[in-house]
Amino acid sequence: MTRKLAHIVTGIKDVDLVIEAKTKGWQMLLDIALAVGMQQTFHTLWFGIQYVNKKGHRKWIKDNRYVLDHRLDTRKKPLQFTLRVKVFPKNFSVIDDDIAQVLIYKQLREHIEQEELNCLPDKFQDLAKLAEEDKIQEYMKTVQGLEQYGKKYFKLISENGARVDITLSHSGIAASCRNESFTIPIKEIQDVKANKRTVCITKEGRASKPLKYKSETPRYCKEAVEAVMSYLEVFRQTGNGDGESDSKEGEVVCSPDGEAMVKENSPQGQEGVDVSLKDDSKPSDNPVGDAEREKEK
Numbered sequence: 001m002t003r004k005l006a007h008i009v010t011g012i013k014d015v016d017l018v019i020e021a022k023t024k025g026w027q028m029l030l031d032i033a034l035a036v037g038m039q040q041t042f043h044t045l046w047f048g049i050q051y052v053n054k055k056g057h058r059k060w061i062k063d064n065r066y067v068l069d070h071r072l073d074t075r076k077k078p079l080q081f082t083l084r085v086k087v088f089p090k091n092f093s094v095i096d097d098d099i100a101q102v103l104i105y106k107q108l109r110e111h112i113e114q115e116e117l118n119c120l121p122d123k124f125q126d127l128a129k130l131a132e133e134d135k136i137q138e139y140m141k142t143v144q145g146l147e148q149y150g151k152k153y154f155k156l157i158s159e160n161g162a163r164v165d166i167t168l169s170h171s172g173i174a175a176s177c178r179n180e181s182f183t184i185p186i187k188e189i190q191d192v193k194a195n196k197r198t199v200c201i202t203k204e205g206r207a208s209k210p211l212k213y214k215s216e217t218p219r220y221c222k223e224a225v226e227a228v229m230s231y232l233e234v235f236r237q238t239g240n241g242d243g244e245s246d247s248k249e250g251e252v253v254c255s256p257d258g259e260a261m262v263k264e265n266s267p268q269g270q271e272g273v274d275v276s277l278k279d280d281s282k283p284s285d286n287p288v289g290d291a292e293r294e295k296e297k
Contacts (some may be wrong), residue, residue, distance in 0.1 A: 004018070008049070009080075009082045011102075012103065036099055038099040039099070045234055046095075046104070047083060047086055050081065051073070051082070053071045053072065057219065087233075101136060102136070105139065112127060154223075154227070158214075159212055162177050197216070
């Protein structure tokens, strides 16, 4: 049976795993979360596993797909992955797991310091001071006040050829085209698909006609669709846009493909993890997929 060694960079400590032929993405994510000491595995909802394919493009491991069925760069041994935040929570207050807090904090700090998340000079100085003083809660409250926090942006083309600026957030999809704009609430989105270079968004209701937008490349199209699906997954799993849930530790919950998985209260046999906010290590070399805008030719 096919088995591969995997090395995962998490931002707290590196993790080594053995990936079986039938290991699915959500199973690998759960294993990583437990290995770094995440006690409340519900918080994996906001995270994903990233890899770089042979073309140098950063991709996400799909939750309900076998890990080894992805187009991994098998030239690297062990296989290389990175644990990254896929969707930042609308309310940071719902993240009550220490490990999840630190992982989210470190990635946001990285985005701000690398200017991937716009921040006015005065706010930047305030955040730098909070980071130096290890005031993570105050840091996150300040970040949540930034205009671009929790949002992703895409530039698409309408069926009549006009450019459409798309803003994706926990609230839904806001589209701006010429002098017109409209919003599709997240709860009204039934499905979103990629068809070559076309993004197809279907709203709730039998008579609803899919909205179609063109993208510059098939890869950009898939990136936009995957981003929308990530926000939809958070909404559907939590039942609201705030990221709160009635789920409790020890409950049996379903993976994205319907398989059962049990949340653990006390992972066994795990090493102690230092979650001090003082971190002299360099930021990860793998920024999130939505920051990458290379065009295929």
